[in-house]
Every structure is written in structure tokens, then in C-alpha cells.
Amino acid sequence: MLRGEITTAIRRALMQELAAVGYGRLSIEAVARRAGVSKTAIYRRWNSKLDLVLEVVNAAAGARLPALDTGSLRSDLALLFQVVAHALGHPLASQIIPDLLAEAARNPTIDETLQQVLRARQQEIVGRLISRAVQRGELPATTDPDVAVDLIVGPLYWRLAIARTPFTDSYLETLVDSVVRALGTADTLPRQREAPTPG
Numbered sequence: 001m002l003r004g005e006i007t008t009a010i011r012r013a014l015m016q017e018l019a020a021v022g023y024g025r026l027s028i029e030a031v032a033r034r035a036g037v038s039k040t041a042i043y044r045r046w047n048s049k050l051d052l053v054l055e056v057v058n059a060a061a062g063a064r065l066p067a068l069d070t071g072s073l074r075s076d077l078a079l080l081f082q083v084v085a086h087a088l089g090h091p092l093a094s095q096i097i098p099d100l101l102a103e104a105a106r107n108p109t110i111d112e113t114l115q116q117v118l119r120a121r122q123q124e125i126v127g128r129l130i131s132r133a134v135q136r137g138e139l140p141a142t143t144d145p146d147v148a149v150d151l152i153v154g155p156l157y158w159r160l161a162i163a164r165t166p167f168t169d170s171y172l173e174t175l176v177d178s179v180v181r182a183l184g185t186a187d188t189l190p191r192q193r194e195a196p197t198p199g
Contacts, residue, residue, distance in 0.1 A: 009035040010042055011056055019095040023053065023103045023110075054113050057100070068125065073133040073183070077152065077176045080129065084153075085167040088160045098161040122149050130183075139183055151179050 013035035018026055026049055032039045046052040068076045087093060104111035126149045133139040155175055159165050 006035075006037055006041055007045060010037060010045070010052075011059075014052055014056055015092050015096065018053065018099070019092045022099045023049075026053070028052075050107075050109060053100075054110070057113060058117055068129055069132060073129075073136070073138045074176060074180050076129050076132070077179055078172070080125070080152070081156070081172045081176060084156055085172060088156060089167050094160060097157075098164075101161050119149075122153050126152050133183075143183060148183060151182055155179075 010031065013031045014026075017031050017034055021030070028039055028042050028049055031049075031052070032042055035042075042052065046055065068080050070076050070079060088097065100110065100114065104114050123145065127145050129152075130139065130143055130145055130148045134141055134143060156167075159167065159171075
């Protein structure tokens with residue numbers, strides 16, 4: 001195999017092995033066997049299984065998405081949810097992501113990487129989506145981008161990693177409607193007055 005082909009084979013083998021056994025039982029030896037290469041070929045590229053996993057996570061997070069500029073907030077969200085649901089619903093992703101989230105609770109390095117990489121990617125994508133909606137007048141200028149990220153991305157990760165429930169078209173349609181209402185009315189709903197302090 002050529003050098004590039006070896007690297008691709010190792011990355012593919014890592015994903016398959018990670019999905020099969022989880023991070024805790026993952027070994028360089030098993031990845032090498034699955035990729036059909038020597039352990040040395042892996043160690044020439046990465047110092048440890050942690051480095052290998054983090055590099056693949058970074059690459060996956062940086063994968064290009066189709067342009068999310070359909071002309072309306074609702075259509076942008078519908079496209080985003082379809083793309084993300086398809087990616088997260090892949091058999092490999094649906095096994096790997098919950099395992100890495102669980103491992104992050106035990107491994108500060110994985111936790112820090114996931115927080116930095118995933119959060120930055122989410123804020124980049126959703127930030128542009130929200131900015132365009134504000135420019136079109138669909139959302140108030142005071143829309144909080146951090147809250148918007150949580151409203152948009154949170155339900156998808158919850159359904160994948162916690163509820164372990166498949167995405168359906170009807171669920172995604174309902175989610176789009178709910179998020180649009182939440183974002184669009186957040187600034188117009190009257191705030192509940194605080195109850196007077198007794199005494």
C-alpha cells in the first residue's frame with residue numbers, strides 16, 4: 001500500500017475497532033491487524049492510541065457540511081438536522097460517540113479535546129446560521145448564540161447518547177418547529193416576575 005493508503009486504512013480500522021470494543025479495550029495491535037499493517041506503521045504516525053483517537057475525532061469534527069443557506073431559518077435548520085442526524089445515526093457513530101463521551105468523564109485529555117473541538121465546530125456552524133437569520137429579520141439581534149447552540153444541537157446528542165432512540169422524519173420535523181418557536185419567541189415572552197421576599 002502507498003503511504004496515503006496506509007494512513008486511510010489505519011483510520012478506518014480505528015473506527016471499526018473503536019465501535020467494536022470501545023476506547024477502554026482498544027489496542028494498537030488490534031487496529032494494526034484490522035488495517036493489515038504493522039504496529040510500527042501506526043507508531044510512525046501517532047505516539048499512542050490516545051493520539052490516534054484524538055486525531056480522528058478532530059478530522060471528523062472538521063468534515064465539511066453542505067452550505068446551510070437556504071434562505072430561511074426553518075429550512076436551514078431542517079437541512080442541518082437531516083445532515084447531523086444522518087451522520088450521528090451511522091452505525092459506527094452511534095456506537096463510538098456514546099463510548100467517547102463516557103470515556104471523557106474518566107480521561108481529562110479526551111474531555112478537553114471533545115469540549116474544544118466539538119463546541120468550536122458547533123458554534124461555527126450554528127453561529128453562521130443564527131447570524132443569517134438575524135440579518136433576515138427572522139430572529140432578534142439579541143439572540144444568544146450559546147443558547148441557540150444548546151437548543152439546536154442538544155436534543156440530537158441527547159437522543160443519540162442518552163435515550164439511544166433512532167431519529168425519525170417526524171421527530172426531526174417536530175424538532176425544527178419547536179426550535180424555531182423557541183428561538184423566535186424567546187425575546188418576546190414576558191419574563192416571570194420574582195416573587196416578593198417574605199418578611
